[in-house]
Amino acid sequence: MLGLKKSYQVKFHCFCLFLLQMAWDLVLCQLHYVIPEESKHGTFVGRITQDLGLDIGEVNSRMLRIVSRDDKDYFQVNLQNGIFFVKNIIDREVICPNIPLCIISLQVIVDKPVQMYHVDVEIEDINDNYPVFPAKEYSLSIPELRLPGSRFPLEGAVDPDVGTNSITNYELSANDYFTLEFPKYIQQVRSLELVLKKSLDREKMSVHNLTLVAFDGGKPRNNGSTQLIINVEDLNDNAPVFNQSFYQCIVTEHAVIGTLVIKLNATDLDEGKNGQILYMFSKLVPLQILSLFSLDKTSGQLKVNGDLDYENTNVYEIHVDAVDNGEPQFTGHSKVLVSVVDINDNPPEMTVTSLSVPVPEDAPRGTTVAIINIHDRDSGENGRVNCYLLQPTPFKINPAFKGDFAMTVDKPLDREIKSEYDVLINAKDEGYPSLSSSTILTIVISDVNDNAPxxxxxxxxxxxxxxxxxxxxxxxxxxxxxxxxxxxxxxxxxxxxxxxxxxxxxxxxxxxxxxxxxxxxxxxxxxxxxxxxxxxxxxxxxxxxxxxxxxxxxxxDVNDNSPTFFTHIADSISSVTVTTPKTAQVGHLITKVKAIDLDCGYNAWLTYTFKDTAVTTPFALSLYSGEISLTRPFTESDRNEYRMLVVAQDHGEPPMTSVTQVIISLVESGEDIKIDHHFSVGTDTEFADANIYLIISICTISSIFLVTLISFTVLKWQKYREEVNQLRENYKIYSSTVGSWVYSQESQCKFYLNSVQAKNDLIVFTPNGAQSSGTEENNSSGQGAILNSSYKPRHPHPDWRYSASLRAAMQGAVHVEGAAILRGPPVGLEQQWPTVSSATPEPEGGEVSPPVGAGVNCNSWTFKYGPGNPKQPVPQIPPDFPENFIIPGSPAIISIRQDQPSTQSQKSNFITFGKKEETKKKKKKKKGNKNQDKGNNPADNSDQ
CATH class of the missing domain: 2.60.40.60 (Cadherins)
Incomplete structure (x- = not known):
């Protein structure tokens, strides 16, 4: 009896824990409704939209839907009024067999934005079932020697209802020998026993026919009955007795077949065959238990004979009998309570209940992408599940409600970096060893305009x-x-x-x-x-x-403009008339023609030639400068007038030309020399018009520089007296000095400012102010004067690009200066073309600006040289081009070569460098002035 009470107490505690778990589930849900079972279609359950705080107007647009775990549609929501009603009739005994509290868990999901609510509907039991006994009649044999108080277990009735609607009481028909005992747990009868009140006497009554009635607690009460036929036997008077009236043991689920659960032990006071005991299952044991367990008849070992599953049944109550071999046979009864221990044998099950794709790439952090429901059939720690992402993604998993997780945006999205994500979601329980399951969600990122072209x-x-x-x-x-x-x-x-x-x-x-x-x-x-x-x-x-x-x-630029001879009138002149004395010497400059080309570069680089080269004349035409000079003295056989056609041709592709006529008349020395003032070169008018602004600028800059230099010299006189004295001893500057300043690294004159030596030396080119000696005359008739014998003339670098402006600069700066200033023609003034030396010493990176006034629309031109520009062929240097010249920033030297023998006044027309040459030049100045005619004096021409 004590063991039986302990087993009842264990059952009572387990039942209380189960009810507590149910109550805790009710607390965790958001809404809880209660309806009776067997409710018809349309039965009102509640106003779910009002209870959840949703706006009825948004229910339809936000697509409210109900999801159940078993995917059965028991309920429905009217989207017009928000009423939650029954859709299909619910039989509590079908969906919740043997469960006291029947709850249907639902998920209410709305979109835009995604929200989820947890709703539980409790199905109340109604008394719609009667108690039913397994058999209409039971036969029971009881020896007459059984003592009062003996107990005989009976198979009770079955009622599918629960609670008060289940079986609450049994009644036995009136008799003097037997009574009923049935312990209750929370108003429910768990077991039924027939108790003998007094000793039986077979001679008085061998058969007892009793009626057993079972009542439930519903209103109205339902009952069921069966017949008990008790036979009194006058044989073996000692029945086997188990050493325990109640056995309790545990076994792990999925235990292998043959695992020993418990060994039963029963004894019989009889001797002989009446004391031999056989163990067997009671007739009360259902077939399910017989398929899971086996009982050895002789040893009483209870073993596992099938697959145990904690998720199906966690406790088994097995009735066992010990039967002796007497006549009649006596039977001892006991119960074995087998508790199945859960192991982690079920992986989590994942279901995606909501998936909102595609996701805009500008979705803010926290946007819900998917809702995932995870269920684990295990219990305890084996049933607790954690959900997380296996790979780094811009999403994260957040727990929502019990068993539900939400995947949200965690980092900024950029479709241009990645347009689709295969998100691997893993669910892992806390059992040992833990089990997990995974699924892949394909998340497509939609584009927004966030990148500019x-x-x-x-x-x-x-x-x-x-x-x-x-x-x-x-x-x-x-x-x-x-x-x-x-x-x-x-x-x-x-x-x-x-x-x-x-x-x-x-x-x-x-x-x-x-x-x-x-x-x-x-x-x-x-x-x-x-x-x-x-x-x-x-x-x-x-x-x-x-x-x-x-x-x-x-x-x-393309070569689309032909050369035009310069004139002050609208149209080009057809002829030019000049006069020259018959006593003119060889090399005398007769006149100079000039044409302009509106193009630039090679297209504007002009050359001058006589059209009819077969006619012999005593005149020569410079190829690049257009100067017409005398090649031999006039004779008596020469004509008084020469008519020559001058052709100006550019270097474009194809070349373009222009022709003008030059008429040269020979006059006696006493006659007036006439020049056609319509011609451009050699006239005062052109000189004034073309270069007046240039002359003003040069004079202004020279004056400012001179005033600055004098002021600086006066202020620093004491500090730099020695330097100035040394400069005076080495060089004496003539007031008539005319020329260009260039930089050379071989100069003998050093100029200091603030005690810092300049990087380049200063060389002064001086005109022919005096007559040269005989030695110098020989030099002038040769290839020109050279500063130092160690220096050799250098040809221009082949990588240079020559433009028309550069060529004009080289020709005008050297040849014109030598012809007009040094030789001093007797007629008119020639335009002195200022030269600009701006080339850098490095041949790879410098650039040379053109001479001022070198051509039309060419004032801003430069030419570059070096490997960065394609090479162009270097033009051939004409015979009258100076043989030696100085490349700015290098020791190369410019000299002038006279093609024809010069007179006494022209033999010294060359450029000298250095202190020694300059000293010789100064000493011979006075002597040259005495022997030279007034009209051929270069100093006079320079003054002009």
Whole structure:
């Protein structure tokens, strides 16, 4: 009896724990409704939208839906009024067999944004079932020797209802020998026993026919009955007795077949065959238990004979009998309570209940992407599940409700970096060893317009030859956009701007689809040589983005202008008439022709030749300077008038020419010399008109420099007296000094400022102020004067690019200076072309500016040399070009070669360098002035 009470107490505690777990589930849910079972379709359950705090107007648009764990539609929500009602009839005994508290867990999910609510519906039991006994009649044999108080277990009735609607009482028909005992747990009868009140006497009554009635606690009460037929036997009077009336043991689920659960032990006071005991299952044991356990008849060992599963049944109550071998047989009864210990044998089960894709790439942090429900059939720690992501992604998992997890955006998304994520979600329980399951969710990222079009270069340069045909494609703008679909569709346009007050749209046009840039007109280099246009690339996204390309457009010159001889009138002159004395000597400068070309570069580099070279004349025409000089003395056989055609030709491709006539008349020395004032070169008018501003500028700068130098010298006189004295001893500057300053590294004169030595020395080129000695005359008739015998003339570097301006500079700076200033022609003044030496000592990186006034539209030209520019052929140096010249910044030397023998007044027309040459020159100045005619004095010409 004590063991039986302990077993009942254990059952009572387990039942209490189960009820506590149910109550805790009720607390965790958000809504809890209670309805009776067998409710018809349309039965009102509650106003779920009002209870959840949802707006009825948003229920339909936010797609409210109900999800149950077993995917059965027991309930439905009216989306118009928010009423929660029964859809299908619910039988509590079908969905919750043998469970006291029947609860259907539901998930209410709404979208936009995603929200989830947990709702429990409790199904109340109604008394719709009667107690039923397994059999209508039971037969029981009881020896007459059984003592009062003996107990005989009976098979009770079964009622599918629960609680008070289940079996609460049994009644036995009135008799003097038997009574009923049935312990209750929370108003429910767990076991039924027949108790003998007094000894039986077979001679008085051998058979007892009793009626057993079972009642439930419902209203109204239902009952069921069965017949008990008790036979009294007058045989074996001692029954086997178990050493325990109640056995309790444990076994792990999935224990292997043959595992020993417990060994039963029973004894019989009889002897012989009446004391031999056989163990067997009671007839009360159901077939399910018989398939899971086996009982050895002789040893009483209870073993596992099938697969145990804690998730199906965690406690087994087994009735066992010990039967002796007497006549009649006596039976001892006991119970074995087998508790199954749970092991972690069920992995978590994942179900995606909501998935919101695609996700915009600008989705803020915390946006819900998916809701995942995870269920583990195990219990305790084996059933507690953690959910997380196995790979780094911009998403994270957050726990929502019991068994539910939400996947949200955790980091900024960028479709251009990654447009799709395969998110591997893993669910892992806390059992040992832990089990896990995983699933892959494909999350597609949708594009938003967050990238502006990009050009490969923000600034580009193109070159267009002038005279291009209108509509000519000059450039193709290409931009890329890393966005997708319409957000990446690019259109091109020109940003409004002006070129000399004219809109850029009058010059250029662009195809908005492919970015092809077209020239709307034919460009003229002489009018427009450079302009800018900006191209704008705009995408087609919502709130379009754009970027700009600055295009530098240079117009390239072509040889489309022929040379024009310079004149003050509108049209070019057809002829030029000049006079020269018959007593003119060899080398006398007769006149100088000049033409201009509106083109630039090689296209403007001009050469002069006589058209009819077969006619012999005593005149020579300089190829580059246009000077016409006397090649031999006049004789009596010469004519009084010469008519010659001068051709000016440029170096363009193809070359273009212009022709003018020069008429030279010979006069006696006493006659007046006439010059056609319409001709450009050698006239005072042209000199005044063309160079008046240049002369004013040079004089102004020279005056400022002179005043500054004098002021500086006076202020620093005491500090630099020795340097100034030394400078006076080495050099004496003549007031008539005329020439150009160049820098050389071989100079003997050193000039100091603030005690810091200058990087380059200063050399002064001086004109022929005195007659040269006989030695110098020989030198002048040779190849020219050289500063130092160790120096050799150097040819210009082949990488230089020569323009017409540079060539004019070299010719004008050397030849004109030697001819006009040093030789001193008797007629007119020649234009003295100022030279600008700006080349750097390094041949790879310098550039030379052209001489001022070298050509039309060429004042801003420079030429570059070095490996960065393609080489061009070096023009051949003409015979009258100076043989030796100085490359700025290098020790190369310029000298002038006289092609014809010169007179006494012209033999010393060469350039000398260094202190020694300058001293000789100064000593011979007075002597030369005495022997030289007044009209041929270079000093007079210089003054002019």
């Amino acid at each position: 990009k050009f490969l270069l923000s600034v580009d340069t193109i070159f267009i030859q002038e005279n291009n045909p209108p509509g000519f494609k000059v450039y193709t703008a290409s931009a890329s956009d890393s966005d997708y679909s319409q957000n990446s569709y690019i259109t091109y346009s020109l940003i409004d701007s002006t070129v000399d007050g004219i809109p850029i749209s009058s010059y250029m046009s662009i195809n908005p689809e492919n970015g092809n840039l077209f020239a709307l007109l034919s460009f003229d280099y002489e009018q427009v040589s450079y302009f800018q246009c900006q191209i704008k690339a705009t995408d087609s996204g919502f709130s379009p983005l754009s970027s700009n390309l600055t295009l530098n457009i240079f117009i390239l």
